[in-house]
Amino acid sequence: MSEQLLRLDHITMQFGGVVAVDDLELVVNEGEIVALIGPNGAGKTTAFNVITGVYQPTNGAVWFDGAKIIENHPQGKMKKQYKGQCDGLYTETLSPTPDKITRAGMARTFQNIRLWKTQTVFDNVLIAKHCRSTSSVFSAAFRLNRKEEAAQRAQVEELLEIVGLSDVKNELATSLPYGKQRRLEIARALAAEPKLLLLDEPAAGMNPQETEELTAFIGEIREKFKITILLIEHHMNLVMGISDRIYVLDFGKLIAHGTPAEIQKNQRVIDAYLGVADDA
Ligand SMILES: Nc1ncnc2c1ncn2[C@@H]1O[C@H](COP(=O)(O)OP(=O)(O)OP(=O)(O)O)[C@@H](O)[C@H]1O
Numbered sequence: 001m002s003e004q005l006l007r008l009d010h011i012t013m014q015f016g017g018v019v020a021v022d023d024l025e026l027v028v029n030e031g032e033i034v035a036l037i038g039p040n041g042a043g044k045t046t047a048f049n050v051i052t053g054v055y056q057p058t059n060g061a062v063w064f065d066g067a068k069i070i071e072n073h074p075q076g077k078m079k080k081q082y083k084g085q086c087d088g089l090y091t092e093t094l095s096p097t098p099d100k101i102t103r104a105g106m107a108r109t110f111q112n113i114r115l116w117k118t119q120t121v122f123d124n125v126l127i128a129k130h131c132r133s134t135s136s137v138f139s140a141a142f143r144l145n146r147k148e149e150a151a152q153r154a155q156v157e158e159l160l161e162i163v164g165l166s167d168v169k170n171e172l173a174t175s176l177p178y179g180k181q182r183r184l185e186i187a188r189a190l191a192a193e194p195k196l197l198l199l200d201e202p203a204a205g206m207n208p209q210e211t212e213e214l215t216a217f218i219g220e221i222r223e224k225f226k227i228t229i230l231l232i233e234h235h236m237n238l239v240m241g242i243s244d245r246i247y248v249l250d251f252g253k254l255i256a257h258g259t260p261a262e263i264q265k266n267q268r269v270i271d272a273y274l275g276v277a278d279d280a
Pocket residue numbers: 015018019020038039040041042043044045046047
């Protein structure tokens with residue numbers, strides 16, 4: 001459990017005058033479930049967007065699976081603003097696209113469910129599998145490689161069985177109840193066979209029972225897939241129930257990190273976030 005899978009070094013993301021993420025240092029070790037929490041607008045989704053290549057950070061580096069995958073330093077007008085803070089620390093510009101990052105072994109879900117609405121449960125997962133395979137475009141369009149296609153279909157069957165969606169595999173994704181749609185979204189991310197799964201508010205919009213089921217489901221996924229998970233979540237029962245460690249952001253800055261027990265009694269966190277009533 002001690003190998004670092006993901007490491008953020010001095011990550012800053014500035015949009016115009018807003019510093020959404022400010023000098024963030026974060027580590028996720030192999031096999032861990034780590035939560036990133038904080039009040040609305042704290043910078044959590046922005047951090048995910050930097051890690052997954054949606055945004056190029058203003059400064060800093062991201063290491064994944066032993067390699068530096070992202071790096072940037074203040075450019076243009078920003079140079080003056082950041083002068084003295086990070087001079088010479090980062091000199092390269094490494095900015096892979098999100099699909100390259102997926103291929104490197106990360107997969108994510110989004111705050112708003114993004115399923116292929118007109119496809120079945122099975123096809124939603126199959127398409128995600130295709131996207132991972134090198135011959136995906138041709139295979140998907142022309143079925144050039146039938147052997148590969150058959151193997152992928154079998155893997156999708158197996159995955160749906162593991163996540164408990166086999167019985168609804170031929171139904172349209174959008175006909176599923178909300179909790180199952182969330183489960184499908186996670187299954188689709190798992191189809192990419194990631195080393196790191198990033199979940200952005202997986203329990204958003206869920207009632208307490210659905211949240212409880214999801215909490216158990218995430219735990220099962222970790223066990224069954226031996227996967228590492230970084231998640232953003234507002235439901236404190238879920239966060240405290242499954243996280244090994246928690247990072248807390250407030251106004252882009254890291255204000256605390258530690259075990260759930262440590263975070264629960266951290267006064268800065270209580271003031272900034274946990275004092276706010278849980279809507280779970
Ligand atoms: N593309 C963007 N352009 C300009 N400002 C942005 C952009 N994305 C995020 N921000 C700003 O950055 C700050 C952090 O937003 P972010 O969405 O990362 O917060 P969050 O912690 O994920 O919030 P929530 O819990 O509400 O999802 C906010 O002030 C937001 O308005």
